[in-house]
Amino acid sequence: MRKIVSHIGLIFFCTVVLLPILWVFRTSLVPEHMSYSSQILPELTFDNYVALFTTKRFGINYLNSVLVACGSVMLALPLACTTGYAFARFKTSGAAGRFTVLATQMLPPVALALPTFMFYRTIHMTNSLPGLMLVYAALNLPFLTWILMGFFEAVPSDLEGAAMTDGANAWGAFWRIVLPVAAPGIAAAAVLGFILSWNEFLFALILGGPRTATVPVALASLQTSNGVEIAKVSAGVSLAILPLMIASRFIQRYLVQGLSFGSVK
Amino acid sequence: MTTFKYTGTLLAALLASTAVSHAEGITLHALMEDVPETTIIEALLPEFTKETGIEVEFEKVGYGDMHDKLVAQLVSGESYYNVLSVDFLWAGEFPAAGWLENLRPYAEKSGFDLKPFIPSMLDLLGSTEEAMPILPMYNYSMGVIYRTDLLADEKLAKAYGKKLEMPGSLAEYVELAKFMKANAGVSGSAMQGQRGDPNSMEFSNYLFSAGGDYLDADGKVALNSDAGVAALDIYVDAIKNAAQTGALSATLDDTMRLMCSGEAFSMVTYWWMLPQLDNAETCPKVAGKLALDVMPGGHGESGGWGWGIPTNVSPEAKEAAWKFITWVQGKKIAVKRAMEGHAPVRSDVFEDEGVLAKYPFYSHGLDVVASGKSFPIFTYTAQYEDVLGTQVSLAASGDATTKDAIAAAAKGLDELLAK
Amino acid sequence: MSLFSALDRRRRTGWAFAAPGLSALAITMGFPLVYALLISVSSMTLLKPHLSPFTGFSNFMQIMSEDLFWHSLFLTVRYSVATVIGEFVVGLAIALMLQRTLKMKPVYFAILTLPMAMSPVAVALIWRMLLQPNLGIVNQMLTGMGLPAVDWLGNSSIALSTMVGIDIWQQTSFVVLLLSAGLASLPKDPYEAAEVDGATAFQQFWYITLPLLRPISAIAIIIQLINEFRTYDLIYVLTKGGPGVSTELLSFFAYKRAFQGLSLNEGNAAAFILLLIVLAITVVFFFMLERKD
Numbered sequence: 001m002r003k004i005v006s007h008i009g010l011i012f013f014c015t016v017v018l019l020p021i022l023w024v025f026r027t028s029l030v031p032e033h034m035s036y037s038s039q040i041l042p043e044l045t046f047d048n049y050v051a052l053f054t055t056k057r058f059g060i061n062y063l064n065s066v067l068v069a070c071g072s073v074m075l076a077l078p079l080a081c082t083t084g085y086a087f088a089r090f091k092t093s094g095a096a097g098r099f100t101v102l103a104t105q106m107l108p109p110v111a112l113a114l115p116t117f118m119f120y121r122t123i124h125m126t127n128s129l130p131g132l133m134l135v136y137a138a139l140n141l142p143f144l145t146w147i148l149m150g151f152f153e154a155v156p157s158d159l160e161g162a163a164m165t166d167g168a169n170a171w172g173a174f175w176r177i178v179l180p181v182a183a184p185g186i187a188a189a190a191v192l193g194f195i196l197s198w199n200e201f202l203f204a205l206i207l208g209g210p211r212t213a214t215v216p217v218a219l220a221s222l223q224t225s226n227g228v229e230i231a232k233v234s235a236g237v238s239l240a241i242l243p244l245m246i247a248s249r250f251i252q253r254y255l256v257q258g259l260s261f262g263s264v265k
Numbered sequence: 266m267t268t269f270k271y272t273g274t275l276l277a278a279l280l281a282s283t284a285v286s287h288a289e290g291i292t293l294h295a296l297m298e299d300v301p302e303t304t305i306i307e308a309l310l311p312e313f314t315k316e317t318g319i320e321v322e323f324e325k326v327g328y329g330d331m332h333d334k335l336v337a338q339l340v341s342g343e344s345y346y347n348v349l350s351v352d353f354l355w356a357g358e359f360p361a362a363g364w365l366e367n368l369r370p371y372a373e374k375s376g377f378d379l380k381p382f383i384p385s386m387l388d389l390l391g392s393t394e395e396a397m398p399i400l401p402m403y404n405y406s407m408g409v410i411y412r413t414d415l416l417a418d419e420k421l422a423k424a425y426g427k428k429l430e431m432p433g434s435l436a437e438y439v440e441l442a443k444f445m446k447a448n449a450g451v452s453g454s455a456m457q458g459q460r461g462d463p464n465s466m467e468f469s470n471y472l473f474s475a476g477g478d479y480l481d482a483d484g485k486v487a488l489n490s491d492a493g494v495a496a497l498d499i500y501v502d503a504i505k506n507a508a509q510t511g512a513l514s515a516t517l518d519d520t521m522r523l524m525c526s527g528e529a530f531s532m533v534t535y536w537w538m539l540p541q542l543d544n545a546e547t548c549p550k551v552a553g554k555l556a557l558d559v560m561p562g563g564h565g566e567s568g569g570w571g572w573g574i575p576t577n578v579s580p581e582a583k584e585a586a587w588k589f590i591t592w593v594q595g596k597k598i599a600v601k602r603a604m605e606g607h608a609p610v611r612s613d614v615f616e617d618e619g620v621l622a623k624y625p626f627y628s629h630g631l632d633v634v635a636s637g638k639s640f641p642i643f644t645y646t647a648q649y650e651d652v653l654g655t656q657v658s659l660a661a662s663g664d665a666t667t668k669d670a671i672a673a674a675a676k677g678l679d680e681l682l683a684k
Numbered sequence: 685m686s687l688f689s690a691l692d693r694r695r696r697t698g699w700a701f702a703a704p705g706l707s708a709l710a711i712t713m714g715f716p717l718v719y720a721l722l723i724s725v726s727s728m729t730l731l732k733p734h735l736s737p738f739t740g741f742s743n744f745m746q747i748m749s750e751d752l753f754w755h756s757l758f759l760t761v762r763y764s765v766a767t768v769i770g771e772f773v774v775g776l777a778i779a780l781m782l783q784r785t786l787k788m789k790p791v792y793f794a795i796l797t798l799p800m801a802m803s804p805v806a807v808a809l810i811w812r813m814l815l816q817p818n819l820g821i822v823n824q825m826l827t828g829m830g831l832p833a834v835d836w837l838g839n840s841s842i843a844l845s846t847m848v849g850i851d852i853w854q855q856t857s858f859v860v861l862l863l864s865a866g867l868a869s870l871p872k873d874p875y876e877a878a879e880v881d882g883a884t885a886f887q888q889f890w891y892i893t894l895p896l897l898r899p900i901s902a903i904a905i906i907i908q909l910i911n912e913f914r915t916y917d918l919i920y921v922l923t924k925g926g927p928g929v930s931t932e933l934l935s936f937f938a939y940k941r942a943f944q945g946l947s948l949n950e951g952n953a954a955a956f957i958l959l960l961i962v963l964a965i966t967v968v969f970f971f972m973l974e975r976k977d
Binding site: 460644662 | 731733816817818833835836839840920922923924927928929930943945946
C-alpha cells in the first residue's frame with residue numbers, strides 16, 4: 001500500500017519535472033516561427049540543431065564547456081581531497097576555518113566579478129580557457145572541500161590506525177587506505193563540481209572572450225533585442241542536459257552510496 | 266637576489282614576446298550585439314580584410330550582457346576590444362569616464378566627410394562642435410506598426426462610428442486601440458511593459474507625443490508637467506485597457522510574437538521591424554497587412570548605435586579602428602548594408618535609388634528618424650532608465666498614482682543630473 | 685611529554701594536508717574577496733576607478749538610508765526562506781518515496797535530477813516561454829480547460845510566487861540528491877527495534893528518521909540558503925525586478941547599483957551586507973548542528 005502511494009507520488013513529481021523538459025525538446029524540433037504553437041508537433045525539423053553548429057559555433061562552445069568543467073574539477077579535486085581530509089580527521093583550523101572556507105561562497109558573484117577580472121588581468125589569464133578553469137577551480141574548491149569532508153568523516157579512523165601501526169606514515173595511510181575507501185564519494189563530488197562549472201554564467205561572461213564562450217554564455221546570447229531565438233535555446237538546452245543524463249546512472253551508484261556525511265553514525 | 270633578477274629577465278622576455286606578437290598584424294576585436302545589423306556587417310568583413318590586411322573579429326552577445334563586459338575591459342589597463350560598438354544610452358557615461366577617443370581629429374586628418382550623417386543621429390550620440398566621441402552606426406527610432414486589414418474592415422468601421430484610420434494624436438490612438446481590443450478580438454496594442462529599458466523606451470514615445478519632454482531647452486528637468494502626467498495617464502490606460510494580458514512583464518520579443526501571430530492591432534516599435542513582421546514565411550498571418558507610421562502625435566523615441574575607439578589601446582590599433590569605422594560607415598558599404606536591411610544613419614543612403622526600390626517604406630523610415638526625440642543622455646542614463654521604468658511600472662500596476670510616479674521620476678532625474 | 689608531541693605532530697600533519705588547498709584558496713579567492721571588501725569602503729566608482737580616498741562606512745550608511753534597500757532585503761529573506769522550505773519539504777517527500785521503490789528507482793532518480801543540469805539562465809528562458817501570458821503553453825492549456833489565463837510575471841502580487849515556484853522546480857533536484865544519500869546511510873537497528881515495539885510508520889519517521897537526518901538536512905539547507913540568497917539570473921531574465929519593485933531581490937539591487945549606477949563601492953557594500961546576513965544565518969545553523977551532535 002505504501003509502495004503504491006510512493007509510486008503515485010513519484011510519477012506525479014516526475015511528470016512535473018519531465019513535462020516542461022519534454023516541451024523544450026519538442027520546441028527544439030519545431031521551426032522557430034512555430035515554437036509557440038500549441039500543437040504537439042506541427043512540423044519536424046532539425047534546422048535548429050544544424051543552425052546552432054553552423055551559424056552559432058555551438059560545437060566550440062560545447063567543447064569549451066567540457067574542457068573547462070573537466071579541467072576545473074581536475075585542478076580542484078586533489079586540493080579539496082587533502083583539505084577535506086585535514087578538516088575531517090585532524091580538525092585542522094577548527095570550526096572557524098571550515099567556516100571561512102564556506103564563507104568565500106557567500107558573496108554574490110556580482111561583487112566578485114570585477115575584482116576577479118582585474119586579478120586575472122594582471123596575471124594574463126583573461127580570455128583564455130586555462131584562466132576560466134582556474135576561476136572555476138577556485139569556485140569549486142570550497143564546495144568540494146565541504147562535501148569531501150563529509151565523506152572522510154565517514155571513513156572509520158581505525159583503518160588508518162591499523163595502517164600506521166604497520167609502519168605507514170600519514171600520507172601513506174591517506175593514499176593507500178583512505179582514498180580507495182572514499183573513492184565513490186570522490187567520484188560523486190567530481191560530478192557535482194562538473195555540474196557547478198557546467199552551469200556557471202557570470203564569470204564565463206566577464207572573463208571569457210569569443211573563443212572561450214561556454215554553453216550558458218552561448219545560450220544567453222540567443223536572447224537578442226530582435227527577440228529570443230527560443231527554438232535554438234531549446235536545442236541548446238537539450239544538448240546541455242546530455243552530459244548529466246549520461247552521468248545519471250553513475251551519480252546514483254556512487255553519490256547516493258558515497259555521500260554518507262560521516263556525522264550520521 | 267639572483268632569483269629576482271632571473272624572474273625579472275623572464276618577465277621582460279615574456280613581455281617582449283607579447284609586444285612582438287602585437288605588432289605583427291593588427292586584429293580588431295569588437296563586442297557586438299547579436300542582431301541582424303551585426304550579421305550583415307560580418308558578412309562583408311572579408312572585403313575589408315582584403316583591402317587593408319586588417320583582421321576583424323566580432324564577438325556576438327545579447328544586449329543585456331554587453332555593458333558589463335565592455336566596462337570590465339574599459340576600466341582595465343588595456344582593453345581587449347579595440348573598436349567599440351556603443352549604444353546611445355551609454356553616450357553620456359563612456360565619454361564622461363574618459364574611455365573614448367575624440368573622433369573629430371581623426372575625421373579631419375583623414376578627410377572623412379561627416380555631412381551626409383543625419384544631424385539628429387550625431388546629436389544623439391553626443392557630438393558637439395569640438396568633440397565627437399561616437400560615430401553613428403545604425404538607428405533604432407520608434408514608430409507605430411499597425412494592421413491595415415483591420416482598419417479596412419467594414420463591420421468594425423460601422424461599429425466605430427468615425428472613419429477608421431491611424432489618427433494624428435496620442436489620445437485618439439489609444440482610443441482606437443481600446444476599441445480594437447473590445448471589438449476586433451485582438452489586443453489593441455502589443456505593449457512592452459517590462460520594467461527598465463522596455464517600458465521607459467515605450468513610455469518615451471507617449472511622453473513626446475503628448476507634448477511632454479524630459480528636459481527643457483535649458484537642460485532643466487521638465488518631466489513633471491501636465492503633459493507628463495497626461496502621457497502617463499494615457500499610458501496606464503493603454504496598459505490596462507488596450508494591451509495584451511501580461512503586458513507588464515512583456516519585452517520586445519513578446520510584442521513581436523503577438524503581432525506576428527495576428528493577435529494584436531498595433532505596436533509601438535523600431536521602424537525597421539516592419540520587414541521582419543511583413544514576411545510571408547515567418548508571419549503568414551499578417552504579411553501584406555501591415556503599415557508603418559510616425560508615432561501618432563508626431564514624435565517618437567529615437568535611438569541608435571555608434572562606433573567608438575577606446576583610449577586604452579595602442580596607437581596602431583586606434584588607427585586600424587578608425588580605418589574600419591570609415592570603411593563600414595562610408596557610402597559604398599552603407600548602401601550594401603542597407604540592401605540587406607540596415608537602418609541607415611546617412612541621408613544619402615536613405616535617398617539611394619537602389620535602396621528605395623527594394624524597400625519603399627524607407628521613405629517613411631526617414632520621417633521616423635528625422636522626427637524622433639531623444640531620451641536624456643548623460644552619465645547616469647542607464648540608471649535613469651531603471652528609475653523611470655520603476656515609476657512607470659508602479660503606476661501601471663496600480664501601486665502608485667500617476668501624479669506621484671511622474672513627480673518621483675522627475676525628482677530621480679534631477680538627482681542623477683546633479684550627481 | 686610524549687602526549688604533547690604526538691598532539692603536536694597530529695596538528696602539523698593536519699596543516700600539511702590542508703596547506704596546498706588553503707593557500708590555493710587564499711590566492712584565488714582571497715585576493716578578489718579582499719579587493720571587493722576594500723572597494724566597499726572606498727570612493728571607487730566606474731567613473732573614478734581608484735580606491736582612494738577611503739570613505740569608511742559611508743557607502744553602507746548611504747545604502748541603508750534607502751527605502752528600496754530595506755524593501756529588497758525583506759523581499760530576499762522572504763524569497764529565500766520560501767524557496768528553501770519548499771525545496772526541503774518536496775525534496776524530503778521525494779527522497780522518502782524513492783527509498784521505498786526498488787526496480788523503478790533508477791528511472792525516477794534520473795528524471796528527478798535532470799533540472800540540476802540546466803543553467804539558471806536556460807531555466808529562466810524556458811519558463812519564460814512556457815509562461816508567456818498570451819501564447820505560452822501553460823496559459824493555452826488553462827484557457828483550453830475553461831480556466832482564466834494567469835498573468836504569471838506581469839502581476840505584481842504573484843510575480844514573486846511564480847519565481848519561487850520556478851526556483852523550487854529546479855533546485856529541489858539537488859536536495860533530493862543530498863537527502864537520498866543521507867537516507868541510504870541510515871543505520872538499520874533503530875527501525876528493527878521500533879518494529880518490535882510496534883511503532884507506526886509516522887512514529888518511525890518522526891522519532892527516528894528525522895533526527896538521524898538532521899545533520900545532512902542542515903548541510904542541504906545551508907547550501908541552498910547560500911544559493912538562494914544570491915539569486916540573480918532568474919530575476920535578470922524573467923522580470924528585471926518588476927512589475928514595480930515586486931521582485932527586486934538584493935543581489936539584483938547590488939548589481940544595478942554597481943553597473944547601472946556605476947557606484948561599485950555602494951554595490952559592493954550592499955553585497956557585503958547580504959554576505960553578513962547569510963553568514964549570520966549559517967553560523968546559527970552551524971552551531972545548532974555542532975551543539976546537538
